[in-house]
Each structure stands twice: as structure tokens, then as C-alpha cells.
Amino acid sequence: MLYQADWLLNPGSPPVRQGWLRVEGGRIVETGSGNLPEGPSKRFAGCALLPGLVNAHCHLELTTLENALEPGKTFPDWVRDLQGLTADYKLPDYRASARAGIERLLRGGCTTVLDVGNSGEALKALAGGPLRAFACVEALGLDPAHAESRFGNALSLARATEATDRFRPGIAPHAPYSCSVELLRSVIGYQQSRGLPVTIHAAESREEAALFASASGPMQAFCKRIYPRAPEHRGTTPIRWLESEGLLPDGALVIHGNTLEDRDMEILARREATVVHCPSSHAFFGHPRFPYDALRAHGVPVCLGTDSLASADSLSMLEQMRLFSKNHPEVAAEEILRMATEAGARALGLGDVAGRLAAGLQADFILARPDGSGRHAMDDPAAAVLASGTFIEQVLIAGVLA
Numbered sequence: 001m002l003y004q005a006d007w008l009l010n011p012g013s014p015p016v017r018q019g020w021l022r023v024e025g026g027r028i029v030e031t032g033s034g035n036l037p038e039g040p041s042k043r044f045a046g047c048a049l050l051p052g053l054v055n056a057h058c059h060l061e062l063t064t065l066e067n068a069l070e071p072g073k074t075f076p077d078w079v080r081d082l083q084g085l086t087a088d089y090k091l092p093d094y095r096a097s098a099r100a101g102i103e104r105l106l107r108g109g110c111t112t113v114l115d116v117g118n119s120g121e122a123l124k125a126l127a128g129g130p131l132r133a134f135a136c137v138e139a140l141g142l143d144p145a146h147a148e149s150r151f152g153n154a155l156s157l158a159r160a161t162e163a164t165d166r167f168r169p170g171i172a173p174h175a176p177y178s179c180s181v182e183l184l185r186s187v188i189g190y191q192q193s194r195g196l197p198v199t200i201h202a203a204e205s206r207e208e209a210a211l212f213a214s215a216s217g218p219m220q221a222f223c224k225r226i227y228p229r230a231p232e233h234r235g236t237t238p239i240r241w242l243e244s245e246g247l248l249p250d251g252a253l254v255i256h257g258n259t260l261e262d263r264d265m266e267i268l269a270r271r272e273a274t275v276v277h278c279p280s281s282h283a284f285f286g287h288p289r290f291p292y293d294a295l296r297a298h299g300v301p302v303c304l305g306t307d308s309l310a311s312a313d314s315l316s317m318l319e320q321m322r323l324f325s326k327n328h329p330e331v332a333a334e335e336i337l338r339m340a341t342e343a344g345a346r347a348l349g350l351g352d353v354a355g356r357l358a359a360g361l362q363a364d365f366i367l368a369r370p371d372g373s374g375r376h377a378m379d380d381p382a383a384a385v386l387a388s389g390t391f392i393e394q395v396l397i398a399g400v401l402a
């Protein structure tokens, strides 16, 4: 089947007018522009055809918490509210939440996701579903005496689902302040031994920075309440501490990274890590300005994630791109497109699978219809896609309509 649109957008390449793709057996086998070759075809006038969006951070099992939590609180207060709201959640609630979240991801143009959850239900919802997915069960616990059991529990939940060519179950540590060194070592070691992505929340909030700088502030107090012998760090940062403990593997995905310092970025560059920025969640908490320019100057790739509806108002990746563009108007639309596609795919180890439109890759792509897509709107097609009112008309994963 041939697919043609007014524009074909590919990260790192100029937009192609009247671009087309030929899809066979779920893969892109040929791309071109202008007159279509022989064969069955679908033409999408007024649309741009672009790679499916890669959501590098999500918690699908929290989708039903939409608008349930108050913005602008400190991170420890938010966690306490979240724990209160989910105290009575049963497994079917998490499963239903994850299913609703998957629908939302698709509507927002996502074709690949790295999801993190605690119940294991998101893995069941994602397994066999349309999305290309890495789904991790999250492990946390500061008491080293519980490290083995927490690791074992997360692993057994992950192993309840089987890997397919599109779905990979795994585990993830929550954060450097919420896990013991022993637990971090086990979880990270497991992911590495399986060739799976290592993802960890780090350098998210001012409170987390204070915990590592001076063992002070509400986050430190929160950790002490949970585990009275919680470590008391001084003169460091989450990234420097992880690095000093040998817990920042090459190619790691660092979620948030809002409070990164220059020295942190040097470490991340050396480790070829990727920072996952979640614009909606960032706005919800009022975190310090995301250091995009400094990361770029250090050569650290940045990709995008939605986070969950417990701290974001949208699971649309297109919306995350739009919000990023609003907050960083100096960044070209093409660069934002790359963050949401190729950069995310590479961070997940899927650089040869998805994230671009090229022969040999999986046919994961979307058709986006900018609002009022007349000649004016489509003069700069990437910017037109990011403008408000763009509608995702079709989402195809491995050549199949999702």
C-alpha cells in the first residue's frame, strides 16, 4: 500500500512536498515524492505524514486521576495526595486506567511508549495491544533489608507478561532518593543484562536537589518518615550521586532533569544518557525552567514524555510538543519533531526500528491535519502541525491502523 500526503516530515530532513511511502509486510520499503508508482494507494490531502510519536515516559495506570490532584504543591505533598487517592484502588481499576490511557496515547499520535507502573496491570493492558511498548514495573524502597524482596516482587509482576516483537516487559527503579543502593543495583543490573532500557526519575524538583545538597527540606523529611535511617547526602546532586555509586549506566533515560547542573550534564554526556522532558507535568509542579539550551550545548539528547494524568493535563504527545514550543519559542519546530520521534526511539534502543520514515524501518507513522490547512498554514509544515487545532487523523503501527 502507498500512502501520500501534502507533506512528508522526517526528522533531520527538509519537508517533502507530495511525499509518499510504500508499506509492505508492516515495513516501509520505499519513500519518494511526486507522482505515485503503480499500486493501491491512499492519498491524504491537507495532511502531513510524519513518524509516530515516541512517548518516553508515562504511567498509564494513573490515567483515571485526571484533574484529581491539585497543581503547584511540593512533590512530597503531591505524593501523599496520590497515595491517599489510590489507597482503595484494586487491580481492575489500574487495568481500566491503563486501557483508557492507551486510547489517549493513540489519539495524541503516539505509536511507541515506555511505561512505568507499580501494579503490573499496565503491562497486561499493553501486551498484545497496538502500541510498540516497553513496560516496566517500578521498584522502590529505601530499606536495604527489603531490596531483595522488592526486586523479586517487581520482577515477578513483569514476568507475568511475555515479550513479543512489539512488547517488552521489564522493571525500573523509581528514583535515587526512594531506592536503596542495593535495590538500584539489582534493578539496573537486570535491565542491562536483558538489553532493556534503564529509566529512572532524577533531578526532578527543588526538594530533591536539597535532599542531595544538604540532607534538608521536605523531601528529606518525607524519606525519613518512610525509613528513619534514610541516607543523609551532602554536597552532591542526584546525578553525581548515581554516578559515584556506579548506578548511572551508559544510555540511561533520565526522567525530568529539571535541576541539572553543568557537572551533571557533563556526566550525562559522557554516559550518552538521554533526558526525558515532560512539559505538562513540569508545568503542573512549577519546576525550575527546563535547561534545554544547556543540555544541547553539552550534547545531551532530549526526548519527550507525557508523565501521567496525576500530574499532567494531557496524554497527547502532540500537546507536549506544542507546550514545549510555547515554552521554548527559540527552538525550531523540526527540532521538536526530532525530540518526539527519532530522539525517543534512539533512547529506547529502537533507532533502527522506528522514529523515522525510511526504507527498512517499521511502518509506524501518523497523518496529522493542521487546522485550516490552506496554503498559508502549510508553508512551514512542521510549525503547522504544532499549531493548535491539529487533528491526528490516522495512526498506523507496523502498517496497521491503530
Ligand SMILES: [Zn+2]
Residues within 6 Å of the ligand: 057, 058, 059, 201, 255, 307, 308
Ligand atoms: Zn514518572
